[in-house]
Amino acid sequence: MVxxxxxxxxxxxxxxxxxxxxxxxxxxxxxxxxxxxIVGAIGVGKGVFYWYFQSKDELLSELLKSGHHELRKRQQQALGDEPDPLRRIERGISASLAWFAEHRDYFSIIQFAATDETFAPVLHRNEEIGLSDTARHLKEAMADGRIADQDPDMLARAIHGVIGRLTRDYVIERNEDVDVVAELAQSFCLRGLTG
Amino acid sequence: MVxxxxxxxxxxxxxxxxxxxxxxxxxxxxxxxxxxxIVGAIGVGKGVFYWYFQSKDELLSELLKSGHHELRKRQQQALGDEPDPLRRIERGISASLAWFAEHRDYFSIIQFAATDETFAPVLHRNEEIGLSDTARHLKEAMADGRIADQDPDMLARAIHGVIGRLTRDYVIERNEDVDVVAELAQSFCLRGLTG
DNA sequence: TGATTCCTTGACCACCCGGTCAAGTTCTCG
DNA sequence: CGAGAACTTGACCGGGTGGTCAAGGAATCA
Structure with a gap:
């Protein structure tokens, strides 16, 4: 009982x-x-768990929900009142990497949740929100003629793909410096291979 | 017993x-x-499973192994004798997308395996191979002055991040045309946002 | 102090899981 | 045909799972 x-x-x-x-x-x-x-690691009886959570699933859901909120808050703080849409994207990238560096567990948990039919829908909605944030900046940059006209949704997904991958490989697994990785991600996303 | x-x-x-x-x-x-x-879906007794596989884990491992081999074969066929390293990357991207489009199950399975401590090591080695293939082409392109000098390993990971994400979002989930998605991925990787 | 609410214990339950195996069936080949 | 190998059956086992609950201890009120 909760x-x-x-x-x-x-x-x-x-x-x-x-x-x-x-x-x-x-x-x-x-x-x-x-x-x-879980309760064994803490050293308490099993009943304690079910005093605070209805089920094991609920604990995971709670983790997913709070993680998403925290990450989003961090991103929005990082954006501040930056008027340049391309700089907003850069700042968003840095903020995401920094947050994941401090919450490595959450990264793995997301990765799992994406593969489980019970949790994937929630995660999907969370991702959709982040994606639309990015797409918004991209549309603005296109309107300003800063970048070529392309499908903003697709670009946003590609950017998130880069961030996710570099976060996993460098920040989570190799413990590289966040700023260095952020710079690499930004440079790749903005200029590509040939830029 | 096998x-x-x-x-x-x-x-x-x-x-x-x-x-x-x-x-x-x-x-x-x-x-x-x-x-x-599994055996229920086929309509046979449980013993059948253990006649062909030592364990449930072994079935998954087999899937991972054969999938990796098939994908790699497809990629190498696609490369042919293409002399241009940048075109080789483009062809590799197309081949990967096409293969995953025909083997959707495998994509989900990889995603899970990456989150499981039992299978992650194998998967990691597989990824390392694909990554080094890509990095090789990148180094060649750098030597030819086709692209700027940057860490080829990082670029390869970024490229794979884009491919993975677009494959999942467009090919697997939305069933978009492979060629269209491949074009998008290639364009993003080569030119980035501003190129 | 007693009463009430909050928290904790850990044995217990029903269920299902991966895996085994003795027995039976089908196939192959001499 | 018969012998032996390839294949299939499904009841069974030990063990672990998520989850329950009656009972007991600690905090906080009155």
Missing amino acids: RAKLTPRGKDRREQLLRTGASLFAERGFHPTSVSD | RAKLTPRGKDRREQLLRTGASLFAERGFHPTSVSD
Whole structure:
């Protein structure tokens, strides 16, 4: 049963479960991680888990929801009032990389959720939001004649593809400096191979 | 127990298991799909599965291995004797998209395998191979002064990021024409946004 | 202090999973 | 034809899963 009232102690425990779950899901995967693993890692009884969450699925959903919100907030903070649409894209790229560098678990969790029919729909909606943000800047840049007229949706997806891949390979796996990777991603997206 | 000798009938059954497994894994995910589901879909007893495969894991590994080989073969056929390194990259992109369009299940399976600690290492090695192919062409193009000097490994990863994303979003999910998507991917990779 | 709510325990349950295997059937080939 | 190999059956097993719950301890009120 999900509790509406949580004392400070309860909030701490809930967040501890969230953190521990995220860490184990990222490390071993969602299905191979049991609820017993999670409570065992904390050192509490299994009932604790079900005091704070209705199910294992709910914990993952909560992770997906809060992660998306945090990332989005970070991105919007980074944009500030930047008037140049191309610079807004650059800043968005940097902000995303920086956030993922600080929340590596979340990256793995997203990757899994995309492959699971239960969670893919939620994730899809989240992605759609990020994509439309990027597409908006692209449309503005096209209207200003800054970039050639092309399908903004497709360009946004290509950009996200680059970001996702470089984040995984350099930021998550190799622990490279975020600013260096961001620069590479920006340069590739803006100029391509021949630019 | 894995059998060395397979009659034609046995080969058919084995491939049927491979196909059915691939389809179910892609649809519902690996962990949520049980061996009983697979044999049930075919309408045979569970023992049949274990006559051809040592384990459920082995079926997936087999899928990963054969998929990788097929894709690679297709790519190399597409390259032919093309002397221009940039054109080789373009052809590689087209070939990959075309192959995935014909093997949608494999795309989902790869995506899952990347998130599972048991299969990620194998997948990683496969990716490394594709990446080094691309990087080779890039280095040649740099030596010829066709593209600016940059880290070829990073460029290769960015290119693969674009291909992966556009494949997923347009070819797999929206069933768009492969040639159109390939053109988009090529144009983005070569010219970027501003080129 | 007692009463109430919040939190925790961990044994327990029903279910399903991957995998085994003795027995039976079908095929191949001498 | 018969013998042996290739294939199939499906009941069965040990073990782990997500989830429940009656009972007990700790905080916070009155």
